[in-house]
Amino acid sequence: MKVFLSSISIYPLLAMELKIIVFNVIVSLLENKTIEVSDETPLIGEGGLLDSMKLVELSLKLEDAATDLGFEFDWTSDAAMSRSRGMFRTAGALAAEFIAQSER
């Protein structure tokens, strides 16, 4: 598996670690483990890697990971959804949301 951290400079080290976690979780859900995940990798929509069931699974895994790390990853509340409707579009967007919630 290759993970491209194209925005490393934007985030402190912890953010980079969180991003790796998100990307690793995405890869763990793919049939083809050799797919390279980058910020721009689409999760849903055209060329998306995940169907709705996998997306739910991904969100729950991130919820569990966040709990282990000591914060809450909220993806179910109306507020969370309206705040970040686009968070599932790309791997980078999801990682950014995950990191943002860790800092709240």
Place this chain on the structure above:
Amino acid sequence: MQLLDKLAEIWNTIDYPFFIHNGSQLRFQDIASQNPIDLSLVKSGDVVAIIGDFNPSSILTLLRLIDLAVIVIPLTTETSNEHEYFFESALVDVVIKDGVVSRRTHSKTHELIDVLRVNGHAGLVLFSTGTTGRPKAILHDLTLFLKRFETPRPTLRTINFLLFDHIGGINTLLHTLFNKGVVVAPEARTVDSVLDTCRKYDVEALPTTPTFLRMMLMSGAIPEKVPSCLKIITYGTERMDQPTLDELCRLLPVVDFRQTFGMSELGIVRVKSEARDSLFMKVGGEGVKTKVVNNVLQIQSQSRMLGYLNAPSPFDSEGWYDTKDVVEEKNNYYKVVGRESDVINVGGLKFMASDVELVALDFPGVSLVKAYPKQNPITGQHVELTVQPREGVSIDKDSLMSYMKSKLQPHMAPKRIKIDVVNIGHRFKKG
């Protein structure tokens, strides 16, 4: 004729015990002639909560209360944290506990209780174990309820596994009393204790729940520890699954398995299993009609409750009660496949929680499971699963998840698995 007098007449020439409890074998005359508690504070038409169990003192007090034409509420100590709520919602006037009678003061009235008072009828209040909202206070006209026992019916020596606060328990007690039967109370509600009691007292019928039967299977008690005197095992109050029934039938080839079906709201309805290994049953009896609307069973019953004391009536204008049980129908036989509320809808694809549970139960080391829907903003709902391993066994969540995915369609596969205790209520139903 008063109930106690009627029963005394029935038991007048009988020399065997009607009730076996904690090693004591009691004849009806022994129970009737016990030192009764002072009920002088209780008036006809009072709502009386009696906290007890199937012991001689509670039974005698219960019968005496019926003769006093009170509205009686049998309760057990297992639900003591909810007693105050029960007292409030059922407008309780008197509480009897440990032989002590105490009055409560309140200024509330209820039209259904007033109807019983005007008619001089005794009443019975049972609380629902509903999973939505607080328990509902179900009021029956006990004078009408007792009429069903006027037709003599055969009895078997029965262990009364059901509880004092449950319609099945009360029904078994009254059926035995009216039909010269024998009830045996288990010393403890554990698999070993129940089976020991059956063996010791030649019990012929064991009324129980699917959860308890699964625990019997898992404990390894079947078949070696099941005594040969046991002829019939009845199961009800929650959904049974076919693999468990098949396994029970295979291991206990001479035991007859019969399904029961009842709702406190409807009184007791008569049920006939299609076969010992079939989950299909015919629901009927005097004054009972059935129909299926959108796969959900509806029942009309003459022995239905008067109504709830703390909720609106659940009956429609023609008296039909929506059981919320999703059924399959075959030649007028019904098989309950789940509760309407158990229907899980994932992205528009519907299935039953039991479909998921059945697969999980086949995974090595699994003892109990509970599948349930969780809301999410992506597919509306998804399934999560709580799994309780057998004692001394550890289950790898990832392996179980892979197994579930290999056996189920993607929308039915649980999206999260928790290894935890699956709660079983005091009625041996999964919480």
